[in-house]
Amino acid sequence: MTDQTACAGTDRPTWPALFAGFRGKCPNCGEGKLLHSYLKVNDCCANCGEEFSHHRADDGPAYLTILFVGHLMAPLLLVVFETWRPSPMTLFxxxxxxxxALSLYLLPRLKGSVVAYQWARRMHGFDSSI
Incomplete structure (x- = not known):
């Protein structure tokens, strides 16, 4: 058995990890809290002990938040303006x-998803075999 075959057999499920991260839960067990405060990642899961201190979310969650909010709100702005023609101050x-509000809602959820994705793909120290 080659190393590639061995690694392929031990892949962690990505989608369940992303959903757990979006909910702010540990991607490994789905129970422990991933974040404390607003955007601070816990050093480890209180439930299963999975280590999170080596994550590298950096600016990814902020970029994703801007991407999602912009792509949701820009078409909605155009539709509202063309349909009802509200005053500029009301529209603004x-x-x-x-x-x-949407940015504040999405930012911690996307940060959890980015950390969970890194865990699922064994990126940045999440590979226990090293």
Whole structure:
């Protein structure tokens, strides 16, 4: 058996890990908290002991948040403007508040997903065989 075959057989499931990370749960057991405070990643899972201190989320969650919020709100802004023609101040107020609220909602969830993806793909020290 080659090393590639051995690694392929031990792949961690990506989608369940992403869903657990989005919920802010440990990608390994799905129970322990992944984040504390707002965006701080726990050093390890309190439930299963999985180590998270070596994650490298960096700016990825912020870029993904901007990407998602921009692609959701820009078409919605156009539809609202073309359909109802609200005053500019009303349009600005509603969409500024919407963008801020959606960004604050998505940012920790996307950070959890990025850390969970790194765990599932054994990136940045999540490979226990090394």
């Amino acid at each position: 107020s509603v969409f500024a508040l919407g963008c801020v």
